[in-house]
Amino acid sequence: MTPVLEAHGLVKRYGRVTAMDGADFELSAGEVLAVVGDNGAGKSTLIKALSGAVVPDAGQILVEGKPVRFHGPLDARRYGIETVYQDLALAPALDIATNLFLGRERRRSGPLGALFRRLDAKGMRRDARRVLDELGIDVKSMTQLVETLSGGQRQAVAVARAAAFGSRVVIMDEPTAALGVQESGRVLELIDRIRDRGLPVVLISHNMPHVFEIADRVHVHRLGKRVAVVSPKTHSMNAVVGLLTGALRMGDDGTIEEVGLTTGLGRS
Amino acid sequence: MTPVLEAHGLVKRYGRVTAMDGADFELSAGEVLAVVGDNGAGKSTLIKALSGAVVPDAGQILVEGKPVRFHGPLDARRYGIETVYQDLALAPALDIATNLFLGRERRRSGPLGALFRRLDAKGMRRDARRVLDELGIDVKSMTQLVETLSGGQRQAVAVARAAAFGSRVVIMDEPTAALGVQESGRVLELIDRIRDRGLPVVLISHNMPHVFEIADRVHVHRLGKRVAVVSPKTHSMNAVVGLLTGALRMGDDGTIEEVGLTTGLGRS
Amino acid sequence: VGCTSTKSGSEESTGDGKTKIGLVTKTDSNPYFVALRDAAKAEADKNGAELVALAGKFDGDNDGQVAAIENLVQQGAKTILVTPNNSTGILGAIKKARDRGVLVIALDTETDPQDAVDATIATDNTNAGRLQGQYVKAALNGQPARSILLDGTPGSTVSEQRHAGFVEAAQPENLGTEATNGEQNKAQQATENLLQRATTVNSIYTLNEPAARGAYSALKAKGLADRVVIGSIDGSCDGVEAVKSGEIAVTVMQFPKKMAEQGVRFAVEFAKSGKKPTGFVETETAVITDKPLAGIDSEDTAWGLENCWG
Amino acid sequence: MTTRVSPSEFILRTPAIGPAIALVVAVVVFGLTTDTFFNVDNLSLVVQQSLVIGTLALGQTLVILTAGIDLANAAIAVLSTLLIAKLTINGTDAPIALVVGIVAAALIGAVTGGLVTGLRLPPFIVTLGLLTIVTAASRLYAQGQSFPVTDPTLGWLGTTQYLFGQIEVTYGMAVMLAMFVGLWYALTKTAWGKHVYAVGNDPEAARLSGIHVRRTVLSVYVVAGLCYGIAAWQALGRVPNADPNAFQLGNLDSITAVVIGGTSLFGGRGSVLGTLVGALIVAVLRSGLTQAGIDNLYQDVATGALVIAAVAVDRFSRGRQR
Amino acid sequence: MTTRVSPSEFILRTPAIGPAIALVVAVVVFGLTTDTFFNVDNLSLVVQQSLVIGTLALGQTLVILTAGIDLANAAIAVLSTLLIAKLTINGTDAPIALVVGIVAAALIGAVTGGLVTGLRLPPFIVTLGLLTIVTAASRLYAQGQSFPVTDPTLGWLGTTQYLFGQIEVTYGMAVMLAMFVGLWYALTKTAWGKHVYAVGNDPEAARLSGIHVRRTVLSVYVVAGLCYGIAAWQALGRVPNADPNAFQLGNLDSITAVVIGGTSLFGGRGSVLGTLVGALIVAVLRSGLTQAGIDNLYQDVATGALVIAAVAVDRFSRGRQR
Numbered sequence A, B: 001m002t003p004v005l006e007a008h009g010l011v012k013r014y015g016r017v018t019a020m021d022g023a024d025f026e027l028s029a030g031e032v033l034a035v036v037g038d039n040g041a042g043k044s045t046l047i048k049a050l051s052g053a054v055v056p057d058a059g060q061i062l063v064e065g066k067p068v069r070f071h072g073p074l075d076a077r078r079y080g081i082e083t084v085y086q087d088l089a090l091a092p093a094l095d096i097a098t099n100l101f102l103g104r105e106r107r108r109s110g111p112l113g114a115l116f117r118r119l120d121a122k123g124m125r126r127d128a129r130r131v132l133d134e135l136g137i138d139v140k141s142m143t144q145l146v147e148t149l150s151g152g153q154r155q156a157v158a159v160a161r162a163a164a165f166g167s168r169v170v171i172m173d174e175p176t177a178a179l180g181v182q183e184s185g186r187v188l189e190l191i192d193r194i195r196d197r198g199l200p201v202v203l204i205s206h207n208m209p210h211v212f213e214i215a216d217r218v219h220v221h222r223l224g225k226r227v228a229v230v231s232p233k234t235h236s237m238n239a240v241v242g243l244l245t246g247a248l249r250m251g252d253d254g255t256i257e258e259v260g261l262t263t264g265l266g267r268s
Numbered sequence C: 001v002g003c004t005s006t007k008s009g010s011e012e013s014t015g016d017g018k019t020k021i022g023l024v025t026k027t028d029s030n031p032y033f034v035a036l037r038d039a040a041k042a043e044a045d046k047n048g049a050e051l052v053a054l055a056g057k058f059d060g061d062n063d064g065q066v067a068a069i070e071n072l073v074q075q076g077a078k079t080i081l082v083t084p085n086n087s088t089g090i091l092g093a094i095k096k097a098r099d100r101g102v103l104v105i106a107l108d109t110e111t112d113p114q115d116a117v118d119a120t121i122a123t124d125n126t127n128a129g130r131l132q133g134q135y136v137k138a139a140l141n142g143q144p145a146r147s148i149l150l151d152g153t154p155g156s157t158v159s160e161q162r163h164a165g166f167v168e169a170a171q172p173e174n175l176g177t178e179a180t181n182g183e184q185n186k187a188q189q190a191t192e193n194l195l196q197r198a199t200t201v202n203s204i205y206t207l208n209e210p211a212a213r214g215a216y217s218a219l220k221a222k223g224l225a226d227r228v229v230i231g232s233i234d235g236s237c238d239g240v241e242a243v244k245s246g247e248i249a250v251t252v253m254q255f256p257k258k259m260a261e262q263g264v265r266f267a268v269e270f271a272k273s274g275k276k277p278t279g280f281v282e283t284e285t286a287v288i289t290d291k292p293l294a295g296i297d298s299e300d301t302a303w304g305l306e307n308c309w310g
Numbered sequence D, E: 001m002t003t004r005v006s007p008s009e010f011i012l013r014t015p016a017i018g019p020a021i022a023l024v025v026a027v028v029v030f031g032l033t034t035d036t037f038f039n040v041d042n043l044s045l046v047v048q049q050s051l052v053i054g055t056l057a058l059g060q061t062l063v064i065l066t067a068g069i070d071l072a073n074a075a076i077a078v079l080s081t082l083l084i085a086k087l088t089i090n091g092t093d094a095p096i097a098l099v100v101g102i103v104a105a106a107l108i109g110a111v112t113g114g115l116v117t118g119l120r121l122p123p124f125i126v127t128l129g130l131l132t133i134v135t136a137a138s139r140l141y142a143q144g145q146s147f148p149v150t151d152p153t154l155g156w157l158g159t160t161q162y163l164f165g166q167i168e169v170t171y172g173m174a175v176m177l178a179m180f181v182g183l184w185y186a187l188t189k190t191a192w193g194k195h196v197y198a199v200g201n202d203p204e205a206a207r208l209s210g211i212h213v214r215r216t217v218l219s220v221y222v223v224a225g226l227c228y229g230i231a232a233w234q235a236l237g238r239v240p241n242a243d244p245n246a247f248q249l250g251n252l253d254s255i256t257a258v259v260i261g262g263t264s265l266f267g268g269r270g271s272v273l274g275t276l277v278g279a280l281i282v283a284v285l286r287s288g289l290t291q292a293g294i295d296n297l298y299q300d301v302a303t304g305a306l307v308i309a310a311v312a313v314d315r316f317s318r319g320r321q322r
């Protein structure tokens, strides 16, 4: 089966810093793929490339096997790729409901909507309330400005938005970083439900227990590229941590070896 | 022994939202006090009040038993209270070294410094490098602008700053939220070292394993106030989670009871 | 005041051998200076010379005029025609230009002292003010003049001379003087204001027609237009129309085209023979009104419309 | 779920409340200290005096909401008056000339927007450059003349009517009101409006949310250009004479109205209602000080101080919330 | 650890590189297309012509770095020239009059800063109000006069010297250079400078970092006021006449120099070097176009277009990095 979303050899340089250094990526239908890696490994840059927010200097992106070029987030979104960015991408001076539906507002039915393009403000507020309740986030009013929300509340708004609108792929960059125990649990449940709807999910997270609880496969990123893909069923947390720190290495045959041991042997 | 930092009955209202609703707080010398609570419980607001970033509408703050009034972060800092804010409080267009020493720049020795107030840029860069290395954060150059850093790198800068300068109390609002496994570990070690130096640390975190690993006492916050203080030695994670979600309640005698059970009985 | 040229500058000319003449007006928003510029252009074309027209950004922009003169000298203008904003402000730049052998002629406005430039071609501005004053006084039928006086920019000789001429001839009771920079908007505001106090006003002196237009708007808004005699100076076609329709009672026509043409001719002559003109060349004036009064030579607006300058 | 809003929150969330308080204070003070200010026709005059700057300021509000600024707006309106007047004088039907003038203004708006979005240039520089260019173009076009306008269509907005035989209103006021309602609706009730605010508040977040940032900004400059064209029409209604030298301070005046109205120069926060109030405040100050018999230069001093005071009132009325 | 910087990063991190390229392009083009532009004394003149606006723009840069704006700067300088001239005419020693004038400018700066920080008012409104007030004060003070200045101390900055018998320099250039070096040092080598940038970049982060935000902003307005006072001195060196009408567009002109120089109107990013270059670019355009024999109004059109182009060059030279 062709992957839903794949990438080969992505490169992105910022002056002297190389954020992506020939990164590969593959997401299969219906799976939850975790992307893990150290701080600064280039995870966010990778998913920004996949969601059109960053244009890579080199490399190729394919959607269901077909090469695509994303010039902006809108291009990716047209393919049904929906993203929660690590820095959330919310407009602080606008309210929760407006942010949730930003760029995708719903109009009233009837002539008011068709002719006068009037928004269905009430309906959008109602639905915003519903998705936030689902995440167990307690906010007084959907007209509260995002800049007045707590860190976790803000993150919940971003997560709710992606969950509500993704139609082919949902990408989440550390969606639970600011969330409480319960709220994190709800997000994991939500990811589960999205998978049940048949949509694949990309989850970037530093939280290994979460990753191992939910992921079908784990993509390990290090120094700007993918160094391994493992299954949580067959590999331990320690192995994954070893891979992402560089203490372990995955050979071409899929076996994992300690880095110190391979010196001199891995040649030829 | 009088607490190093304490507060009674703090209240802060934003329009209809009551972010603190009579919150109490007590930090003893040399301890690591974890503050836990749901998203929106008012943890950040509490520590903003303790660090002078927010002026409470009512209530009292005491430093080593003496009532104080903080009109701004500088007032708190004069008492040696140093804070990592949840939204980091970094100037994105300035570089790492500048941010680390912002408001506390070091001058050159000799007449260049005394007379011409010339900064010791090299020295500050060197020290910045040192503290970041201690946290295991890999950044190319101390002159990289903060806005070009990854989420975790940014957080590390903020943590490093507080750790380097706190002289009486160090407060950290979710310092590991964006950090990787190893880097989080380093921050916990750092907290340990600060405690070893005799400084008390306030740690806000949603990560229960972290909390239970490091905290001497756990302050549980709920709906704008402190509902319990427990010891990780005597109470389980589940008990703490129960308290912060409201499923459990702590009686005046320190016993924990299920909320459903007490109805009708708790009277008199 | 012949000053032999020492440094280069006047020796140069443009690539195609045309003499370069610079013109620096006060602004290029006042129609008067537009007419002056157009006439100079036409005359330069006729004589195979090249004219570069520059201006300040607003009336009173000494800094802009100084830079304009400097830049013209640099590019090798042999003659600079200038309508100086202010007699003291730009004399340094004029002197520097002359030191480098450039012929500098003042148009429209005298410098103070007059010999700061080689020659001056202008209306006798004191007399123009006097003519305005005489007419206004006569038009008031023996009532003493109670006037508002709308001046130009502070420190400019036109403004001072016209004002002095008017005061001498009309002997007005001064109900208030304001600097208008010769601009309609400022004049309107100034008049609106002065009218707050000057309730007995029966006449308004204006140094030029833009100021007169502003004064009229203010009077009209207060319903005083019929009661007050406005005098002015310039003789633009719009101004003559305003006289015809009774908005202003009289205007003293100037002849900017003649100033420009004469200036360009001097420049061309200088380029050919090196001969510098000197002294004051007066261009004439004409009193334009449709209500001629005894003892005052005047022309009617029909004549005015034939002879107006734009 | 219903959303009830407390009074203090209402103040915080309604950017026009502060300026409105300042306006009421100014009106009351002048009403009490002068005999004439409260005359019905004086009040009407004040409104008429605010029409041109107010209309320019409506366009300016849109631009500022996107974190831009338009220094060329008044110059564009002036060029538009010249076009309209000269075309009419040369025999074009007045309504057609009017449409040409207004469309021309919108086109210049499109050019501005194109430069800002296409080349990603700071709006300040683009519109400053255009200010110089458009002003020069007007002067070249006018050749030192100004053009009286006599056609009734062109002066129509200045036509006075009496409501209840008492209250002097002009069609210009009605047009202004209609524009205000239209823009208020577009900004608060349509997706376009939300996008305008989002783009001004955080352009990167807007981009990541899938908003066509450039298209939105471009559309804002075009709509603003339309406003300037209509301001030209208003100007002909006030003063039936197209003059290349008119409204030289119109750009700053319109920005003043916007800022007094509580809209942030950093974009993303503000309202057209505030702008309307801001334009009225300036007109009230001028008129009130005149009624009080204060001289021009002292009026300037007082206006300067009162403009600052008006904004201070605004800050104070919401400052408590911090 | 040493920090080596690649060329592309250098461009990205040095806000003055883009404008410098634009300046060089402009100079070369005018040098090649006209015979006279490259004359040593013409180049010197261009610098002299940029002194007043350049000095105003240095102060303006500080203000804009804090995310403020100063619309009153030229008006303050003008008032300062009047003070100096009138005091001298009334018998005060010229050096004392000079000091009084400069200190007065700094005091007005302090008032501006006080209003901005004390009442938390937007700088645009405060300085717009002050523009009106200070201009009116100048006119009241001048009573319709302008004041010629003859004292050599007052005109000293305009005095010409020849270096190597060839290159025409004035003391004004030296003063400008000294101011530039001083401000560059203060902004980049001292804590105060870091605070200025931080306050403009993110005032809340600066506050939480323990910077005295208000004190920093206040100090900026005072230093800016000093600059305006020195600009007044420069102005007397250029035009020995104190005139209440002078420099009416000096505020916009100085902002233009700052923005062309690559400093962001949103604060926190920019440099005084850029501003210097920006001021030169404008003077070069004016002079070069004159050398090319272009008339005023067409010059306006060209200047407008070239200002936009200069900034476009800047954007382009760094745009690649995105």
Ligand SMILES: Nc1ncnc2c1ncn2[C@@H]1O[C@H](COP(=O)(O)OP(=O)(O)OP(=O)(O)O)[C@@H](O)[C@H]1O
Pocket: A014, A015, A017, A018, A019, A037, A038, A039, A040, A041, A042, A043, A044, A045, A046, A086, B147, B148, B149, B150, B151, B152, B153, B178, B180
């Ligand atoms: N605009 C930029 N300019 C310069 N360097 C950049 C820029 N954006 C990212 N980088 C650098 O690229 C590297 C990868 O950043 P990225 O944000 O992708 O890391 P990450 O894996 O998401 O880290 P984290 O877990 O901390 O979020 C980092 O070293 C970062 O400093």
Ligand SMILES: Nc1ncnc2c1ncn2[C@@H]1O[C@H](COP(=O)(O)OP(=O)(O)OP(=O)(O)O)[C@@H](O)[C@H]1O
Pocket: A147, A148, A149, A150, A151, A152, A153, A178, A180, B014, B015, B017, B018, B019, B037, B038, B039, B040, B041, B042, B043, B044, B045, B046, B086
């Ligand atoms: N400026 C403000 N205006 C209005 N409401 C606010 C403001 N600041 C905070 N709040 C509200 O106060 C409540 C407490 O916020 P706070 O940031 O203290 O929560 P928190 O416990 O830190 O949550 P989190 O774990 O998500 O960071 C939230 O409901 C938030 O929406």
Ligand SMILES: OC[C@H]1O[C@](O)(CO)[C@@H](O)[C@@H]1O
Pocket: C030, C032, C033, C059, C083, C108, C109, C152, C153, C158, C181, C182, C207, C208, C209, C210, C233, C234
């Ligand atoms: O502002 C004064 C100027 O105005 C004019 O009268 C033209 O309108 C000129 O003769 C004079 O120099």
Ligand SMILES: [Mg+2]
Pocket: A043, A044, A045, A086, A173, B150, B151, B152
């Ligand atoms: Mg990341």
Ligand SMILES: [Mg+2]
Pocket: A150, A151, A152, B043, B044, B045, B086, B173
């Ligand atoms: Mg928080």
